[in-house]
Amino acid sequence: MARKLKILPEFWRSEMGPERLTDSSFDFRRIWKRAILLMLCVALVPLMALAYFDYRISRQHLENEILLRTDRIVSNTKRNVSFFLEERKAALQFIVQDNSFAELDNDQRLNSILQRLSKTIGGFIDLGLFDSTGRQVRYIGPYDLKDRYYGEELWFQAVLNVGSYISDVYLGFREEPHMVIAVRKDMADGTFFILRATLNTATFNDQLVYAKESAFGDSFLINHQGVLQTPSLFYGEVLDVFPTGELKRLALSFPLVTKENQPLDTTDWHGRDIIMGYSYIPYTSFILLVVGNKDELMRSWYSARMKIIAFLLGSSLLILLVIPWVATSLVNDIYHADLDRTVAMREAAVAVREAANAGKLASIGRLAAGVAHEINNPLAIINEKAGLLGDLLSQQAEDDGQTVKMLGLIDSIQRAVERCASITHRLLDFARPGEKRNQAVDLQAIITEVLEFFQKEAEHRDIDLQVQIPDDLPPLSSDRNKLQQVFLNLISNAFAALADGDRLRITVTREGQGQVQIVVSDNGHGISEDNLQRIFEPFYTTKSGKGGTGLGLFITHGLVNELHGKIWVESTVGRGTDFYLSLPLQG
Amino acid sequence: MRIILVDDEVELVSTLAERLTLRGINTDWASSPADALDMVQRQRYDIAVIDMKMPKVNGRELMRTMQVHCPWLQFIFMSGHGATAALQDEFRGIGKKLTYLVKPVDIDVLIDTINGLISD
Numbered sequence: 038m039a040r041k042l043k044i045l046p047e048f049w050r051s052e053m054g055p056e057r058l059t060d061s062s063f064d065f066r067r068i069w070k071r072a073i074l075l076m077l078c079v080a081l082v083p084l085m086a087l088a089y090f091d092y093r094i095s096r097q098h099l100e101n102e103i104l105l106r107t108d109r110i111v112s113n114t115k116r117n118v119s120f121f122l123e124e125r126k127a128a129l130q131f132i133v134q135d136n137s138f139a140e141l142d143n144d145q146r147l148n149s150i151l152q153r154l155s156k157t158i159g160g161f162i163d164l165g166l167f168d169s170t171g172r173q174v175r176y177i178g179p180y181d182l183k184d185r186y187y188g189e190e191l192w193f194q195a196v197l198n199v200g201s202y203i204s205d206v207y208l209g210f211r212e213e214p215h216m217v218i219a220v221r222k223d224m225a226d227g228t229f230f231i232l233r234a235t236l237n238t239a240t241f242n243d244q245l246v247y248a249k250e251s252a253f254g255d256s257f258l259i260n261h262q263g264v265l266q267t268p269s270l271f272y273g274e275v276l277d278v279f280p281t282g283e284l285k286r287l288a289l290s291f292p293l294v295t296k297e298n299q300p301l302d303t304t305d306w307h308g309r310d311i312i313m314g315y316s317y318i319p320y321t322s323f324i325l326l327v328v329g330n331k332d333e334l335m336r337s338w339y340s341a342r343m344k345i346i347a348f349l350l351g352s353s354l355l356i357l358l359v360i361p362w363v364a365t366s367l368v369n370d371i372y373h374a375d376l377d378r379t380v381a382m383r384e385a386a387v388a389v390r391e392a393a394n395a396g397k398l399a400s401i402g403r404l405a406a407g408v409a410h411e412i413n414n415p416l417a418i419i420n421e422k423a424g425l426l427g428d429l430l431s432q433q434a435e436d437d438g439q440t441v442k443m444l445g446l447i448d449s450i451q452r453a454v455e456r457c458a459s460i461t462h463r464l465l466d467f468a469r470p471g472e473k474r475n476q477a478v479d480l481q482a483i484i485t486e487v488l489e490f491f492q493k494e495a496e497h498r499d500i501d502l503q504v505q506i507p508d509d510l511p512p513l514s515s516d517r518n519k520l521q522q523v524f525l526n527l528i529s530n531a532f533a534a535l536a537d538g539d540r541l542r543i544t545v546t547r548e549g550q551g552q553v554q555i556v557v558s559d560n561g562h563g564i565s566e567d568n569l570q571r572i573f574e575p576f577y578t579t580k581s582g583k584g585g586t587g588l589g590l591f592i593t594h595g596l597v598n599e600l601h602g603k604i605w606v607e608s609t610v611g612r613g614t615d616f617y618l619s620l621p622l623q624g
Numbered sequence: 625m626r627i628i629l630v631d632d633e634v635e636l637v638s639t640l641a642e643r644l645t646l647r648g649i650n651t652d653w654a655s656s657p658a659d660a661l662d663m664v665q666r667q668r669y670d671i672a673v674i675d676m677k678m679p680k681v682n683g684r685e686l687m688r689t690m691q692v693h694c695p696w697l698q699f700i701f702m703s704g705h706g707a708t709a710a711l712q713d714e715f716r717g718i719g720k721k722l723t724y725l726v727k728p729v730d731i732d733v734l735i736d737t738i739n740g741l742i743s744d
Binding site for chain 1: 633635636639642643704726727729731
């Protein structure tokens with residue numbers, strides 16, 4: 038606990054103990070907490086919001102980018118594939134327009150055409166000429182397919198109906214995936230023939246490599262039944278069937294009815310996040326699928342996100358450290374300022390009280406002097422009347438007991454009058470107008486002189502007298518008699534408070550600005566708080582019945598004021614009393 | 625030797641006079657400065673014992689007036705006004721030896737003072 042206390046700021050500690058150092062109404066802990074909370078809010082909330090929005094916007098931006106890119110790849114690849122097929126179809130159409138059946142029905146001619154096609158636009162494997170029955174009358178290519186009958190084949194029927202046909206990729210007689218393009222030529226006699234070319238699937242596949250090679254993801258073709266028409270990276274080889282369940286899950290029902298070129302943000306059956314774009318290839322049963330690997334595509338954003346988070350954590354940590362530190366030191370400063378203010382206010386209050394006290398004492402002094410003067414005359418009358426009474430009785434000179442007793446009574450009256458007179462005289466002394474004779478006064482000499490009065494008593498009571506006066510103390514310009522009386526009063530009071538064997542110490546020190554401070558310190562019984570408040574008031578005495586008039590300190594206070602000095606007292610019951618006397622060097 | 629006491633307190637001054645008389649000193653008294661002046665002009669006195677503070681005329685003024693008429697007269701002052709030091713201040717500059725007593729006055733001190741003045 039003690040260790041923990043050490044790291045607490047001062048203002049925190051100030052309110053922990055029962056003794057609060059300030060009496061201010063500030064709740065420093067609350068100020069501290071509020072400052073920290075407020076500053077943290079102001080600093081962290083915008084930072085968090087900024088980071089959050091940046092996160093959101095950059096992610097949105099990148100996702101849009103990926104969608105656009107997918108869209109672009111779909112569009113480009115679709116154009117490539119379409120163009121590839123259209124170009125070859127157009128070439129075949131040109132050949133059947135340019136050549137009659139008779140001209141084509143010639144191996145040499147057909148072979149030279151295949152050679153030229155391969156050299157120019159390329160991608161052809163073989164050429165076949167079919168008559169209207171579906172028989173392949175001429176075949177130029179690597180397989181032995183001449184005179185085979187194709188009348189029942191799907192492609193043949195399609196060419197009959199439409200005039201031209203681009204097939205799916207299929208196995209056919211060759212037991213090897215391939216695709217064909219066929220065109221029909223109608224002749225003037227109402228018969229027709231068909232020219233068919235088999236395309237090199239490798240060349241065809243090349244049209245789809247962009248997405249794969251650019252690390253975007255996968256791109257491939259499927260037909261309306263979901264059969265893969267080109268190899269894919271992740272979704273199977275040529276002629277593998279795309280699982281129909283998956284097609285449905287991907288919202289790819291066939292035929293696709295969603296708007297074309299609208300990429301989907303979804304997951305595939307491998308559980309990977311993907312962006313999928315798709316498009317129909319016109320005049321074919323091909324559907325182009327472009328699948329973006331979202332994890333890969335978002336990688337740059339993920340690293341950016343990591344940076345944002347790291348920055349956010351770093352700056353948050355900095356704020357969390359700096360703000361409490363700043364708040365603590367600020368509140369501590371406020372606390373110190375408040376402490377200073379409190380001390381200043383206390384001192385001011387003491388000064389005001391002292392001034393009021395001095396004023397009060399002065400007016401009490403004047404009042405007391407007035408009263409004393411008025412009482413003096415009646416006292417004098419009592420004194421003279423009693424005296425005369427005594428004189429008359431003495432004249433009778435009859436020594437009866439009655440007379441002796443009466444003379445005793447008269448004596449008592451006169452002693453009481455004397456006592457009264459001593460009080461009134463002291464009061465009148467006190468109220469004497471401020472005449473003061475300045476002379477060079479050796480403080481050491483005065484104190485020694487005064488102490489001599491008490492030397493006997495000190496020895497008798499075994500009281501330890503200690504005097505500490507600096508040797509280089511210059512003489513004071515002050516009133517010797519008044520100083521004497523002041524010390525007489527203070528030392529006499531101290532002696533009254535001391536028990537046998539106690540000590541009395543008088544310490545003289547030089548203070549700044551030409552002041553001397555004298556402390557008359559005893560370790561006697563001390564003065565209670567209540568008595569301390571009223572100690573300089575006249576007739577306030579704790580020695581009533583023991584010869585105290587209650588005027589000693591009252592008069593001392595007045596004398597010190599006349600010497601332009603200050604007197605105050607500190608005391609603890611049971612531990613002793615310190616009278617402080619501050620006197621100017623030049624009174 | 626004849627003495628005059630001047631004080632506005634009749635009770636005080638009459639009693640004091642009676643006591644001095646009982647002690648064999650010829651003493652008259654006056655309760656106002658005017659009476660006192662009147663008396664010193666009709667009768668020779670050696671010593672005047674005067675209260676410092678009386679209505680209208682204070683002891684000091686009375687002393688000056690009396691000195692005009694009776695330059696031989698010696699003075700003792702009584703005061704209810706506290707310390708002798710203050711009185712000394714008040715009489716500084718008069719340049720004559722003066723004696724001051726503080727009320728209430730001890731009769732023996734007064735007689736000693738009177739004797740002291742006479743023997744000078």
